[in-house]
Amino acid sequence: MIRVEDLHKSFGKVHAVRGVSFEAPDGKITGLLGPNGAGKSTTLRVLYTVLKPDSGRATIDGIDVVTNSLEARQRIGALPHGAGLYPHLSARENIAYFAKLCNVDPAEIDDRVNDIVRLLEIGDFADRRTKGFSQGQRTKVALARALVHDPRNIILDEPSNGLDVMATRSLREIILKLKNEGRCVLFSSHVMQEVAALCDDICIVANGQVAIDDSIDGIRERTGCDGIEDAFVRAIQMVAPE
Amino acid sequence: MMRTIFTVFAKEVLDNLRDRRTLASALIMGPIFGPVLFAFVINLSIERSLEDVERSLELPVVGQQHAPNLVRYLESRNIVAVDGPADKVAAVEAVRTGTEDVVLIIPESFGADLLDAVPATIELVSDQANSDADREARRVRNALHSYNRELASLRLTARGVNPLTLRPLNIDEIDVSTASGRSAILLGMMSYFFIFAALMGGMYLAIDTTAGERERGSLEPLLSLPVTRDQLILGKIAATCLFMALSMTLSLLSFHVALKFMPLEKLGMTPNFGLDVVLFALLIFAPFILVGAALMTLVASFTKSYREAQTWLSVVLIAPTLPILIVSILTLRPRTEFMFVPSLSQHLLLVDMVKNEPINALHAMISVMSTLVIGAALTWVCARLYRREGLLG
Numbered sequence: 001m002i003r004v005e006d007l008h009k010s011f012g013k014v015h016a017v018r019g020v021s022f023e024a025p026d027g028k029i030t031g032l033l034g035p036n037g038a039g040k041s042t043t044l045r046v047l048y049t050v051l052k053p054d055s056g057r058a059t060i061d062g063i064d065v066v067t068n069s070l071e072a073r074q075r076i077g078a079l080p081h082g083a084g085l086y087p088h089l090s091a092r093e094n095i096a097y098f099a100k101l102c103n104v105d106p107a108e109i110d111d112r113v114n115d116i117v118r119l120l121e122i123g124d125f126a127d128r129r130t131k132g133f134s135q136g137q138r139t140k141v142a143l144a145r146a147l148v149h150d151p152r153n154i155i156l157d158e159p160s161n162g163l164d165v166m167a168t169r170s171l172r173e174i175i176l177k178l179k180n181e182g183r184c185v186l187f188s189s190h191v192m193q194e195v196a197a198l199c200d201d202i203c204i205v206a207n208g209q210v211a212i213d214d215s216i217d218g219i220r221e222r223t224g225c226d227g228i229e230d231a232f233v234r235a236i237q238m239v240a241p242e
Numbered sequence: 243m244m245r246t247i248f249t250v251f252a253k254e255v256l257d258n259l260r261d262r263r264t265l266a267s268a269l270i271m272g273p274i275f276g277p278v279l280f281a282f283v284i285n286l287s288i289e290r291s292l293e294d295v296e297r298s299l300e301l302p303v304v305g306q307q308h309a310p311n312l313v314r315y316l317e318s319r320n321i322v323a324v325d326g327p328a329d330k331v332a333a334v335e336a337v338r339t340g341t342e343d344v345v346l347i348i349p350e351s352f353g354a355d356l357l358d359a360v361p362a363t364i365e366l367v368s369d370q371a372n373s374d375a376d377r378e379a380r381r382v383r384n385a386l387h388s389y390n391r392e393l394a395s396l397r398l399t400a401r402g403v404n405p406l407t408l409r410p411l412n413i414d415e416i417d418v419s420t421a422s423g424r425s426a427i428l429l430g431m432m433s434y435f436f437i438f439a440a441l442m443g444g445m446y447l448a449i450d451t452t453a454g455e456r457e458r459g460s461l462e463p464l465l466s467l468p469v470t471r472d473q474l475i476l477g478k479i480a481a482t483c484l485f486m487a488l489s490m491t492l493s494l495l496s497f498h499v500a501l502k503f504m505p506l507e508k509l510g511m512t513p514n515f516g517l518d519v520v521l522f523a524l525l526i527f528a529p530f531i532l533v534g535a536a537l538m539t540l541v542a543s544f545t546k547s548y549r550e551a552q553t554w555l556s557v558v559l560i561a562p563t564l565p566i567l568i569v570s571i572l573t574l575r576p577r578t579e580f581m582f583v584p585s586l587s588q589h590l591l592l593v594d595m596v597k598n599e600p601i602n603a604l605h606a607m608i609s610v611m612s613t614l615v616i617g618a619a620l621t622w623v624c625a626r627l628y629r630r631e632g633l634l635g
Contacts (some may be wrong), residue, residue, distance in 0.1 A: 048466040074468040084459030089253075089258035100249045101467045129260075131570055142463065 001184050002047060002153055002175050007056035009042050016042045018208040019056070024186040025036050025199070026152065031199035032188040035236065039208040040188040043082055044157045047186070048078035060153050073100065077151035081158050083142040087131035091122060091141045094130060095148050102149030116144045120174060136167030143174065154178055156187035160194060172198055192232045206236040246469050250477025255484060258447055268443035268485045273492035275434030275442075277500035281480060283431075286460055299378055304324030304333055305348040309364075312348070312389060319385040326569050330365065337367045344368045345376035359397065392633050433589035434597070436493050436527060437562045439535050443489025444482040445555050448538035451478040452633075453551040461635060475539070475628040479621055482535040494520045514598045522601075529610050532617030533584045534562075541626045543633070565589075581608035586615055 002024040009017040017039040024030035032040045045051040047058055050068040058065045060072040069083040091112055099109045117126045122140050127134070130141060139159060147154065156175075160168045175198060178185050185218050189195050195202055196216055204211045204219070212219055212235045216228075222236075258264040282351035283353035293545055303323040305312055313323045318460035326345050327333040333345040344582065347365040364386070368379035395405035501515050545551040562585035569586060576594070581587040594601055627633070 005500060045462075045634075050462055050465045070468050070470065073466060076466065078463065078466040080459070080462035080466065082459045083463045085258055086253075086459075088257045093256075097249070097253050097466060098463075101246060101464075101469050103468065144461065213621060 001061055002030075002155075002186055003059045003062075004043065004047070005057045007043060007046060007058060008054045009039075009046060009051060011052055016208055017046070017053075020205065020208070020210055021056075022203045022210060022213050024153075024184050026184045027179060027182045028200040029175060029185045029198055030057070031195035031202045032186065032205060033190070033192065033195045033202055033232065034188075034205035035190055038205045040190075040205055041157055043205070044078075044155055044186070045080070045085070045186055048076050048080070049073055050080075074149070075152055077146035077149070079139075079143050079146045079154075079156045079159055081161070083139075084143055085133070085138055085147075086144075090127045090129050091133075091137075092117065094141055095145045095185050098145040098147040104149050112148055112150070119172070119177070120144045133231075135162040135172060136164060139163060139167070139171065143171075147178075154186070157228075158184070158188055158190070159193070160189065165221045167181045168194075176224050194230050196228045204232065205237045206239040209239050210235040211235040211239045243473060246473040247477040247480065250469075250474055251429065251480045251484075252477055254451075254481030256559070258481065258485060261446065264446040266452075268489040269492060272439030272442040273428065273496045274490040276432070276439060276493055277496045280432065280497070281500060289435055299324055299381060300324050301344060301346055301382060302333075302336075302586055304329065305350065308348045308350055308352045312364075315389050315392075316382075316385055319388075321382060321385055323542040330367075333367050333570060337369055337375075340369075343372070343585065344379045348380065356393075362425055375471070376626045381457050411537075432497060433585075433592050434488055434563050434566060435497070436523065436592075437530065437534070437585055437588070438559060439493035440490040440527065440531055441538065441559050441562070444486035444531075444535050445538060445559075447478070447482040448535065449542045449548060449551040449555065451475070451539055452543040452628075453545050453548050456634065457548050467635075468572070468574055471628045472625045473624050476621070477623065479535050479539055480534075482539065483531050486526070486531045486535055487524075490531065491524060492610060494523055513596050515596060519595050523592055526606065526609065527588050529613035529617055530584050530588050531622060534558075536620035536624050537561075537616055540620055540627065543624065543627045556583065576602075576605070578605065581605045581613045584613045587613065 003022050004023070008015075020031070020039065020043050022032075024223065032043065034040050034215075042051065046053050047065060049061070049065050051071060052066055063072045063075065065072045085091075086097070089097065095113050095116060096109055097177050099112055100106070104112055111216045117123050120140050120143060122137070122144060125137055130138065139162075143156075143159070160171055163171060172194075175185055175187070179200075199216070200217060201213070201215060203213045212222060214222065217229050218226075219231050219235065220226060223231040223234040225234050256371070261317055299322070300318045301316065301321050302325065303313065304326045306323050306325070316323060323346075327336050327342070328346075331349055333342070333347055333383055336342040337345055345367040347367065349363060349365075352362050352364065366379065366382060366386070368375055370376050394408070397403045398408070455464065465471065477534065498515055498517065498520050501513060538558055541554050542551040545554055565580075565583050565586035566589045569590075574580075576590045580590060587605070591601060591606055591609060
């Protein structure tokens with residue numbers, strides 16, 4: 001479970017995140033939706049601990065990401081935006097490297113890697129060096145890498161960016177699988193349809209603030225819009241600009 | 243802690259062993275570049291110094307027939323007179339345009355002036371700005387001066403005067419430099435080749451650790467893992483050190499082999515570069531490897547991209563030469579305080595070793611300790627920088 005309480009983060013004069021709060025429960029998919037520059041990535045980066053918040057609190061399974069960041073990281077599988085692989089290592093070696101760093105028992109690493117290769121159906125290219133992989137292949141390997149230590153919480157930053165229809169579909173299936181295993185999945189996107197098709201809860205972010213945090217039906221009701229896109233636009237307008 | 247550092251280290255080593263660019267710079271560029279350049283310089287200077295003495299010089303002479311004795315004397319000095327340009331104007335023109343390097347002009351009155359014992363003019367046309375031609379001109383000038391001295395002695399003797407009257411001073415130069423000592427001047431530049439080889443060997447790893455990971459997008463996933471950033475940076479610096487050490491060892495060994503094939507004794511040099519010196523150099527330079535690795539990582543961590551890092555690191559490649567250069571130019575003798583300066587202290591110790599001079603144990607100890615301390619401090623700064631948020635760019 002991921003909980004964010006009144007998070008603030010500035011970069012110089014830019015106040016990127018201003019008081020974001022939401023909760024992503026286990027066994028559900030939570031979507032962080034918002035236009036470019038809304039503060040989605042910054043919020044997620046605080047969650048996977050590469051950034052420190054100026055104020056507010058974020059916890060992973062009740063563990064504070066600032067004061068106990070190593071333990072929090074152990075419980076997260078993170079797929080940052082545009083995650084890159086090591087081109088001279090094979091897909092399998094990329095995954096195994098992360099497994100070792102995530103304290104997976106050395107005796108179990110091979111099994112874990114095989115499991116994850118099977119789960120994500122990347123066996124066809126798992127033994128090839130990742131140089132020259134397609135965007136879809138890269139994303140899957142990066143995801144496999146993030147999942148190899150069996151984290152309860154999964155954070156994906158715009159995972160479907162640059163993927164074609166088939167790759168997006170199979171990514172969607174994987175995310176559903178993870179949810180059905182009882183994990184907490186939090187992912188960001190700026191594509192309303194994608195979020196609507198997948199998420200149980202949607203947190204619409206604009207201008208560094210939460211506009212609406214509800215289920216799809218709840219959002220439709222509160223904005224008074226039937227069309228998903230209209231509802232999205234309306235919700236964003238509800239947040240007053242600076 | 244140690245296991246994680248080792249995991250990072252092992253991955254970086256594997257990754258870079260598969261990278262052709264890193265391999266080329268670590269295993270080929272550094273180790274080959276030094277000996278090849280060195281062999282080139284040595285051979286050039288050997289060729290230059292040998293050719294002066296051995297090769298006979300063809301000297302165009304205007305008016306040979308006016309001084310047959312002089313021509314014969316020159317021949318005895320391995321300078322062969324050949325027909326020159328028609329007259330003085332043509333001779334000056336020939337030297338100016340570079341057709342001839344040196345032309346000797348003997349006027350018609352030469353023989354008569356000698357007989358009358360008045361100074362007989364001869365003219366030597368050369369271009370003193372042209373160092374190659376000047377060497378030949380100097381040879382001719384020297385030959386003419388000794389002919390001059392010889393004639394003077396003969397005249398004095400004929401008049402019953404001891405020729406030694408005209409030599410109140412007898413200047414005798416005693417050169418105390420040993421054969422190994424002379425070689426040290428040239429071999430001094432070797433130190434830099436080793437430093438260069440080491441830095442080249444680790445350069446791409448240092449870039450990859452910071453700017454490379456960031457540009458590839460692999461830094462953020464890495465930082466989100468349950469490992470401390472100190473562990474990451476230490477593993478990466480350790481891998482950088484390994485490649486630097488590898489490159490330097492190869493460079494030392496290739497020098498060890500290459501020196502056997504260089505005719506250094508012809509230059510009066512007998513450098514001491516046996517395997518024992520190779521080993522000593524490795525021990526002395528080992529702390530410097532840490533300094534180099536940390537320094538390159540430090541510089542690369544400030545850059546925004548791979549290319550920018552490459553540009554800045556080429557500056558780092560030159561930086562270690564500065565102290566060596568300054569001390570060489572000022573021809574300063576090794577002093578204890580120099581031993582606190584990385585690169586300079588290693589250079590001075592290596593030169594002593596190559597010259598076959600005893601190594602000052604205190605100097606060696608100061609060099610090792612102070613370089614290690616500086617290396618550790620730089621590594622600490624690297625780790626601090628790796629913790630800041632700006633690292634993500």
